[in-house]
Amino acid sequence: MLDTTGSTISDFVAKAKCLEATSFCMIFDLRSRSLQKKTDAAAMEYDVRKAEVxxxxxxxxxxxxxxxxxxxxxxxxxxxxxxxxxxxxxxxxxxxxxxxxxxxxxxxxxxxxxxxxxxxxxxxxxxxxxxxxxxxxxxxxxxxxxxxxxxxxxxxxxxxxxxxxxxxxxxxxxxxxxxxxxxxxxxxxxxxxxxxxxxxxxxxxxxxxxxxxxxxxxxxxxxxxxxxxxxxxxxxxxxxxxxxxxxxxxxxxxxxxxxxxFPLPPRAPRAKPAGDDQPTLLD
The missing domain is CATH 3.90.1680.10 (SOS response associated peptidase-like)
Structure with missing residues (x-):
């Protein structure tokens, strides 16, 4: 919030413009970073499309x-x-x-x-x-x-x-x-x-x-x-x-x-939980 205590109208206007400019720079910086992230992501997506099948x-x-x-x-x-x-x-x-x-x-x-x-x-x-x-x-x-x-x-x-x-x-x-x-x-x-x-x-x-x-x-x-x-x-x-x-x-x-x-050796069967003799669809 802008403090106007003891300030003239011209001081108030100057502070308001300064605050506006600072806010604009912060917003611009955030948008720039967001755009850079999107650009990097887009470049990687391009690599995905260009990758070997x-x-x-x-x-x-x-x-x-x-x-x-x-x-x-x-x-x-x-x-x-x-x-x-x-x-x-x-x-x-x-x-x-x-x-x-x-x-x-x-x-x-x-x-x-x-x-x-x-x-x-x-x-x-x-x-x-x-x-x-x-x-x-x-x-x-x-x-x-x-x-x-x-x-x-x-x-x-x-x-x-x-x-x-x-x-x-x-x-x-x-x-x-x-x-x-x-x-x-x-x-x-x-x-x-x-x-x-x-x-x-x-x-x-x-x-x-x-x-x-x-x-x-x-x-x-x-x-x-x-x-x-x-x-x-x-x-x-x-x-x-x-x-x-x-x-x-x-x-x-x-x-x-x-x-x-040179085939890979067959995978070892998974161990069943103790006491579980009932076959499952995954066995």
Whole structure:
């Protein structure tokens, strides 16, 4: 409420105008923040529409601790991680830092589920299409900044439909040596002020690849992750331009790869409550 005690009419008018201007700025600021949130949400919705109908690689086996001698450039991770990595799981990545090569924990999927705003339909960012990487908000910033990484990997999994139903297959190098997949990383600020990392795998068209064209649903575009050869690790992480980085986004030679059916083990039946011998519709 405006205090007019001891004020002249001109003072009163001046205070009223000041209050009006302050109120306008507060309303404008609130509307601007609301508009920014809507803009961010709209951009994410655009990413949802542009996302692949069927993501390429959604799970893989990271390189185990005992086999990191194959990646001599990089330190072995000093943190634990699962034997198989799925969306939002933490796994090691290699990247170039200010002090040299880094081995960091990062979560699989460029935009972790907890970072998707309320009201935006959840979507997957485990894979980034090389052809549209500069168009999608989820990846374009990391791509233009050349935030390149390597994902140490022993094998990855894809569905094969040649039997008429999806069967999980395991794909690795014929030499059985650990390898690394090309990816992008980004940083997130946590509530405590510390930074966390996330990553995505880069994919390319594989319609003509003798091996990778055998995976995913009939009629769907065939895709493949990009496997980087050990002799190219330094050059990939040291790219100085997007054109240079694109030169690495090639299919791996099929004769140097191996694939076999690798179904998940059947799920163990759920335990019944003690004393409940009556079968249910879910048993």
């Amino acid at each position: 069927a993501p390429m690689c959604t799970s893989y086996e990271p390189n185990p601790h005992e086999r990191f001698a194959a990646h001599r450039l990089f330190q072995a991770p000093d943190f634990d991680y699962k034997r198989e990595i799925y969306k939002d799981y933490t796994a090691p990545i290699f990247r170039r830092g200010e002090g040299g090569w880094c081995t960091n924990p990062a979560t699989f999927g460029m935009v972790p589920r907890k970072r998707i705003p309320a009201g935006v339909r959840p979507y997957d960012t485990m894979n980034a299409r090389a052809e549209t990487i500069g168009e999608r908000r989820s990846f374009s910033s990391a791509w233009t900044r050349l935030q390149l990484c390597l994902i140490p990997c022993r094998a990855f999994f894809e569905p094969n439909y040649e039997s008429g139903k999806p069967v999980r297959w395991r794909i690795n190098l014929a030499s059985e040596q650990p390898t690394a997949i090309a990816g992008l990383w980004r940083a997130w600020e946590e509530p405590d002020g510390k930074a966390s990392l996330s990553f995505t795998m880069l994919t390319v068209n594989a319609d003509t690849h003798p091996l990778m064209r055998r995976f995913h649903k009939p009629g769907d575009e065939k895709r493949s992750v990009v496997v980087i050869r050990p002799e190219d690790y330094e050059d990939w992480l040291s790219c100085r331009s997007m054109d240079e980085a694109r030169s690495f986004l090639q299919l791996y030679r099929a004769e140097e790869m191996h694939a076999e059916a």
